[in-house]
Amino acid sequence: MEEKIATETKEIVSMPRLGEQAPAFEALTTQGTVRLEDFKGSWLILFSHPADFTPVCTTEFIGFAEIHPQLKKRGVELLGLSVDSVSSHIAWVRNIEEKMEVRIPFPVIADLDKKVATLYGMIHPGESKTETSRCVFVIDPEGILRAMIYYPLTTGRNMQEILRLIDALQTTDKYKVATPANWKPGEVVIIPPPNTQEMAEQRLKEGYECKDWYFCKKKL
């Protein structure tokens, strides 16, 4: 009896991982060719959108443009991406300025060959085989990937959450603390739990606001 051999192949896509160097790239954008290394020394939010001239993406671009000054104050640059051409990006950005009176100040990668999208795992074939999902990658001034957010095609991102995430990461770096659920700047922060029994005993005597030895908070 003739046996049928399965010929179906499955593509294995690598995803970037938190705490590791963000994958390097060189890409064509609406502001010229940029490399990841060009952003060294600044925080970078690399984000993808499914397609130009679509309504949810337009609201997001307006949202990113609105928080751009607040991001600049925090030393953060923005870099958009989709699998569209530079001409399409330019036409869309001009359309947003003309129809919505919002200027898009950040560059947008024209990732027609999906090189950057593949490097960063931005395409989720279960959603779309050709469009990038709504991804956000926060990369620190040393080029380390510090946070990732993935939203589906249907759901626009929350700009205030992105700002809050930046504030939390920068607070962690500056004060060597962690931040609790729903934390906002000005609220108490979490002191990293002690690593030894001796440190645990000492922690309760250090004057922090403690529920127990592993759960202490302080004001900054």
Added chain:
Amino acid sequence: MACINPDGTLTPSAKVVLSALSSPRILEDVAKSTQLPLFRIRSSIREMLEAGLVEQKEGKYAATKVGREKIKA
């Protein structure tokens, strides 16, 4: 190229960056004086180095003779 128009003239932002390089300067100073983001300065200067409009010496960048002529054009 984002710095050079198809007719060989400089784009407005390239003119701004190249004008800031009349004497040797580090990239951070160019970003400050032009008020352009550092990533734009790095990207522009890389292109202008390739085009022979800028030269690098001891970590500083300056417009070449060709670059200075381009500003006037």
